[in-house]
Amino acid sequence: MTTHTALIVDDEPDIRDLLEITLTRMGIETLTAPDITSALKLLENDSPQLCLTDMNLPDGNGIELVQWIQKHKPATPVAVITAYGSMDTAIESLKAGAFDFVSKPVELSRLRELVNSALKLTKTEPDADDVSDEPGLLLGNSSQIKKLRNQTRKLARSQAPVFINGESGSGKELVARMIHLQGPRCDGPFIAVNCGAIPSELMESEFFGHKKGSFTGAVDNKDGLFRSANGGTLFLDEVADLPLAMQVKLLRAIQEKAVRPVGDTKELPVDIRLLSATHQNLAELVQEGTFRQDLFYRINVIELAVPPLRDRKDDIELLANHILERIAREYECDAATLTQDAIDRLKEHDFPGNVRELENILERAFTLCDADQISASDLHLGSGAGADGSENSIRTAISEACPTLVPDGDIDLEGYLESIERQAIEKALEATRWNKTAAAKKLGISFRALRYRLKKLGME
Known part of the structure; x- marks a missing residue:
């Protein structure tokens, strides 16, 4: 021993x-x-x-x-x-x-x-030149990604709060998960939460939990995110979206390492590693008075910058092939490959949406390409409304092409488009007595594209 x-x-x-x-x-x-x-x-x-x-x-x-x-x-x-x-x-x-x-x-x-x-950290002495990525999350061979892997490996050895700064879609959550997996808390939970997705009136209950009967609808006791992450890591994504009232309560929880569930009279200790991220400039928000300086000071003990995809274009081909392999596995289809002109076109693209945009482009191209090869024309980059992924531009294009399809008022665009797609596929399948090959031909898409859509829409 x-x-x-x-x-x-x-x-x-x-x-x-x-x-x-x-x-x-x-x-x-x-x-x-x-x-x-x-x-x-x-x-x-x-x-x-x-x-x-x-x-x-x-x-x-x-x-x-x-x-x-x-x-x-x-x-x-x-x-x-x-x-x-x-x-x-x-x-x-x-x-x-x-x-x-x-x-x-x-x-x-x-x-x-x-x-x-x-x-748990004393297995081996860290090597300053080691740029390995044991969890296999941060793919790439560029100098920027090697530096990032080295930084995350070192930060994993600390319990200091880390603020991860980077553009939307650049992989901030992957970086947070890598810090967790390479640190002493890897056996504990990793709880990720998008602060902008929680209604302000529910934030305190979501973060700190509540006691049964503490408010209308509290039919059971609830642990909350802090206690769910006990012994592990809590990752607060888009932390800049927290309202000021919640920032005060979050600051106290961090300082006291304890939370008080809604309706409870005592604080409960919590042991977590706190990681946070946003695509916004927190320092500017502090100057504007929309983010508390004392909270910024607590969560920004160490700052880690995630490079945008346009700054590491040498990694695009490796990332694209990995994404295509994953898509093929998920939808049980044959893998598709990129032609050289497609690779060149991707490297020319600026990727304002970063890796997330690359995933969306390839997922769309995967369903449109012929003979398991994706050419530059299949990528549809830089042409047509919605090339940047903007909901408004997509909606405008649909409205202009088919004005009767888009209802007035606010809509869930993604859900609305899926419902139209589902109806079209159901009609094609019924008309061909559920012959998928014939239905695909009727819809003007490949058999693989139909299989992909059936699985994505849960219609199998």
Whole structure:
């Protein structure tokens, strides 16, 4: 059985004794030091699997020790012990490279959780030149994607809140999921939520849960997103869409590491890694007063930028082939390949919608191409209304072509178009007595395109 070793650095004998007893009971051997000088002497001869250091030490600052270990012993996670309420100090330590922090007076249950998470990180020493992607989520060989993979691998070793910035469709959730899967919380839940998709009146209940009977419609107890992510990662996508009232409550939950369900009188502790993202400029929103500066400070401990697809065009062919293989598997069709002129045309495109737009273009082309080959003409790029994926331009095109088809007022465009498509397919199938080959010919599409649409619409 492997024996773990931890270094405890604190000038208060009582704190050192408490930490030493707690870790010993967990089966961890301990080394202790009252100051930075003594700690560095021990570190020159040993490589402990964990370091716990007080922030205020007789001969310096705990952050100095964090920085030294980051440089000379990067495989050793460091947790900083801060004074109660010193959130600014805790954030400073996380920015310096600390794994996590714990506040005085030290809660032993919280300390044990921290230690167990840290020990999961000590399998191998990270290599600065390693750009592997073990989960296989971030595809590409460009320098930008290699740098991003390297950054996410390093950030996975920390518990610091990460703010992921990038355009819509660039893969922010994939980056968040990769951080989760490569970190010590990989066995816990990964809960992703689009903040802009939750009605403001339901936000508190969705995030923090509620007790049965706390409001009309609360027929059962509900955990909420924070408690559902306990022991894992909570990813808040489009965090800029949170209303100011909810921002205040979110800030308190982050600071206190506890939530109060609607209708409850007590707070419940939660242990989560918080990741957030938006395509908007949060710094500008702070200046405009629509996003709280204190919340921005808490979630933006480390910022990670996701490059747009137009900045890594060398990856387009690899991404496109991967997407086509996935589409073929999902719809149980033969795979399609891209001709060279199609590849060249994709590389010329600017992709304002990034990878999500590439997926939509290929999914459409997959159903239109002949002989399992997608040519440049099948891509329909830069021509016709709706090439940019805009709902308004699509609706305008339909209105001009078939003015009687589009009803007045607001509509769910996607659902409306699917209903028209479903009706047309049903009529073709009925007219051909459910002969799919004949129905496809009647509809003027390939047999594969019909199979694709039947599966997509759930009509099989």
